[in-house]
Amino acid sequence: MAETERFERTHPHAAARHAAGSGALLGGVPMPWMMRWAGGFPIIATHAKDARLWDTDGHEYVDFCLGDTGAMTGHAPDAVIAAATERLAEGTTLMLPTEDADVVGAELARRFNLPRWQITLSATDANRAALRMARHLTGRDKVLCFSYSYHGGVDETFAVADGRGATVAREGSIGPPVDVALTTRAVEFNDVEGVRAALAHGDVACVIAEPAMTNMGIILPEPGFHEQLRALTREAGTLLVIDETHTLSAGPRGATALYGLEPDMLTIGKAIAGGVPAGAVGITEALARQLLADPSADVQDTGGIGGTLAGNALSLAAMRAALTEVLTADGFARATAAGDRLRAGVEHAIESFGLPWHAVQLGCRVEYRFTATPPANGSASRASADEDLERFMHLHALNRGVLVTPFHNMLLASPVTTTADADEHTQVFEEALKDLFG
Numbered sequence: 001m002a003e004t005e006r007f008e009r010t011h012p013h014a015a016a017r018h019a020a021g022s023g024a025l026l027g028g029v030p031m032p033w034m035m036r037w038a039g040g041f042p043i044i045a046t047h048a049k050d051a052r053l054w055d056t057d058g059h060e061y062v063d064f065c066l067g068d069t070g071a072m073t074g075h076a077p078d079a080v081i082a083a084a085t086e087r088l089a090e091g092t093t094l095m096l097p098t099e100d101a102d103v104v105g106a107e108l109a110r111r112f113n114l115p116r117w118q119i120t121l122s123a124t125d126a127n128r129a130a131l132r133m134a135r136h137l138t139g140r141d142k143v144l145c146f147s148y149s150y151h152g153g154v155d156e157t158f159a160v161a162d163g164r165g166a167t168v169a170r171e172g173s174i175g176p177p178v179d180v181a182l183t184t185r186a187v188e189f190n191d192v193e194g195v196r197a198a199l200a201h202g203d204v205a206c207v208i209a210e211p212a213m214t215n216m217g218i219i220l221p222e223p224g225f226h227e228q229l230r231a232l233t234r235e236a237g238t239l240l241v242i243d244e245t246h247t248l249s250a251g252p253r254g255a256t257a258l259y260g261l262e263p264d265m266l267t268i269g270k271a272i273a274g275g276v277p278a279g280a281v282g283i284t285e286a287l288a289r290q291l292l293a294d295p296s297a298d299v300q301d302t303g304g305i306g307g308t309l310a311g312n313a314l315s316l317a318a319m320r321a322a323l324t325e326v327l328t329a330d331g332f333a334r335a336t337a338a339g340d341r342l343r344a345g346v347e348h349a350i351e352s353f354g355l356p357w358h359a360v361q362l363g364c365r366v367e368y369r370f371t372a373t374p375p376a377n378g379s380a381s382r383a384s385a386d387e388d389l390e391r392f393m394h395l396h397a398l399n400r401g402v403l404v405t406p407f408h409n410m411l412l413a414s415p416v417t418t419t420a421d422a423d424e425h426t427q428v429f430e431e432a433l434k435d436l437f438g
Contacts, residue, residue, distance in 0.1 A: 123269025148378025345426030
């Protein structure tokens with residue numbers, strides 16, 4: 001393949017590292033998902049700033065991956081650098097609160113209308129805590145999730161509906177502790193009747209949901225879906241957990257504000273600390289009181305919620321800076337404008353070549369898929385995937401200095417992504433279509 005040959009030829013340092021086996025690292029990378037980049041091996045990053053990234057082979061890239069949302073602020077935002085640098089010199093892990101914690105808690109409460117918050121090290125940690133709290137508070141053991149939704153490394157959510165009424169493990173799930181059908185009921189996103197039937201058993205502690213699905217293409221909720229989901233959960237005595245980790249792209253108050261959601265708990269992570277590991281889970285006042293008043297709930301030590309480094313001073317300093325100085329209303333306005341430009345460019349190219357593809361946007365997040373109309377759920381979106389075509393599009397872009405998220409066709413803009421950056425992607429995207437379709 002010409003693009004593969006070009007990539008190997010123009011990235012000799014990365015190729016040599018890959019050929020050498022990269023020493024003691026599993027798969028030659030710090031985390032196995034880093035092997036997913038198109039080209040057969042990843043580029044080796046040296047540094048990144050704003051919406052640009054550089055590698056050891058001397059290439060500069062405009063970055064629309066942005067750490068798969070973790071750097072949605074843009075890389076190394078000045079406010080986060082200043083706050084983190086000051087905090088590093090004053091101690092990072094203290095097992096004590098800092099004044100930054102009060103600012104962060106108040107800001108999260110203001111944005112999402114949930115008054116009580118706990119800080120974690122990741123969105124995965126926040127989701128695990130939310131599910132534990134939900135099971136304890138309701139006395140129920142089941143979780144309901146949507147097929148091919150994404151909630152990090154949470155065992156209960158690696159579950160999908162098999163199309164015949166059963167819940168099965170998602171393909172590729174490694175070493176689940178128990179059969180996922182024992183912990184979870186999975187239904188399709190936008191399937192109100194599926195939710196109704198799953199809740200009718202009376203044993204579901206909580207529904208965990210992204211406001212819009214984001215990791216199997218952007219799948220938007222159909223009109224009325226969230227209103228019916230909230231009504232059904234309340235009727236069934238089931239808590240509603242909303243995971244805003246990716247859908248924060250919708251704006252400073254995320255898709256919770258966009259869709260007028262009223263969750264019992266909300267989880268978030270990735271971008272909220274400008275790239276420093278952090279997450280958080282919010283909860284209603286009533287549930288917080290119930291939890292703290294229960295003498296059997298050991299939320300202070302061995303209850304399975306939190307860890308030694310959770311709520312550390314460094315993460316909180318970075319969160320304060322990111323939330324109050326970078327991920328502001330003005331910052332999101334700039335990022336969304338860049339997202340508008342990205343979507344318009346992709347749609348124009350698709351229309352120009354007469355392709356049965358589409359693009360979907362959620363604030364500063366844009367994704368294109370290889371179907372004429374957007375799928376309504378994760379299973380339909382997964383069925384539409386074309387891995388060979390995706391890899392070509394990603395590698396073609398990479399060879400021309402444009403980074404696209406390797407797991408799917410997601411383009412993410414930041415407050416410092418420019419119109420010129422968006423137009424650079426459009427130019428490269430059009431070149432790829434010309435190479436494919438003439």
